[in-house]
């Protein structure tokens with residue numbers, strides 16, 4: 001990694017790019033963000049975890065976010081249409097706030113964009129084109145891109161940060177090896193009115209026969225998303241709207257909660273796979289946010305990880321040496337890996353199995369001992385804390401792994417969800 005970095009081009013004006021731009025600008029770097037103004041009508045990534053709140057405070061935007069968001073005190077998981085397990089964040093204890101927010105993403109992204117703009121970051125509404133210079137893995141902005149910004153950097157920037165999200169601009173250009181998760185699902189989502197009221201404003205996650213669904217309460221609407229393997233989709237129609245509407249109608253759980261609802265937006269589709277770049281930096285470039293790696297959305301970790309990556313990176317850009325970037329890469333990869341292990345417990349059925357076992361054995365000494373422990377540490381998955389507290393990690397590993405095996409309990413609830421995996 002080059003030394004003496006003073007000028008930085010950030011590719012992508014999403015939450016990660018804007019947070020990083022603000023932090024670097026506060027440190028006196030010359031920063032420009034390339035962004036695409038046209039946004040979809042609605043964007044996924046609407047439910048925050050408590051672990052993000054301290055960063056919103058440090059950026060100075062919590063009050064603004066609060067003004068248009070719903071207050072999220074916990075998460076509710078539905079094993080079937082009638083069986084719910086609610087985890088209020090307060091039960092998790094620990095060091096984090098006992099709440100988070102459900103945010104309309106377009107507004108949330110604008111808050112971060114406006115903050116950077118207000119603080120003096122230069123934005124260019126332009127798709128940044130990046131090219132190889134031919135010297136090792138060194139990169140440059142294309143001549144078109146440089147002339148489009150009126151030679152803002154007086155030549156090339158010292159550093160190019162890829163915060164382009166799932167476009168993964170640099171990873172694709174350099175063909176960086178990736179680690180793909182096992183999921184190949186599709187997410188379809190829209191905003192609805194008239195659906196079953198959600199009070200308090202927890203995120204609700206539903207295990208379904210052919211995948212899973214979320215309901216996220218906003219002030220005037222509910223975000224309803226379904227995650228399903230593409231092989232099941234064709235039977236529901238040919239357009240994404242038909243597929244979404246028909247799937248909602250055909251699923252008893254979704255009928256129960258959204259049957260009286262009206263779709264207020266078009267349907268957005270996301271290829272919801274899991275992909276992590278195995279190299280996060282090079283001679284004059286670095287990856288962050290989803291551009292470095294993204295996970296399945298089940299535990300709402302995306303925005304937290306994206307903004308945390310921005311904070312982590314902002315601490316080393318400038319004086320950082322090779323070992324600092326190496327540590328950055330190691331920490332990013334490790335964090336994604338630990339989150340991935342938690343995500344796997346959803347899909348391999350162990351979380352549901354534990355829930356059922358807990359209910360069945362609540363009257364035994366073991367059940368009475370483990371019940372509250374399990375609820376506390378499970379809640380920490382939803383708050384974001386489980387990844388960072390060694391004891392929670394070990395406890396969850398134990399109960400979802402060895403303990404279930406020792407108890408000789410078959411994975412009770414995994415058949416259909418497992419069926420969605422492509423090995």
Ligand SMILES: Cc1cc2nc3c(=O)[nH]c(=O)nc-3n(C[C@H](O)[C@H](O)[C@H](O)COP(=O)(O)OP(=O)(O)OC[C@H]3O[C@@H](n4cnc5c(N)ncnc54)[C@H](O)[C@@H]3O)c2cc1C
Nearest residue numbers: 012014015016045047127128164165187289290297302303
């Ligand atoms: C189905 C689904 C549900 C999710 N639910 C949640 C959730 O509930 N909670 C949560 O926290 N996260 C969730 N996420 C994840 C979350 O949306 C992402 O982690 C988050 O958006 C990452 O932010 P980012 O800034 O890294 O990337 P992005 O938000 O993707 O921003 C990248 C930006 O870069 C721009 N860009 C790309 N290429 C260029 C270029 N060459 N030049 C200029 N600009 C460019 C793009 O237009 C985009 O605006 C979900 C994801 C999916 C797929």
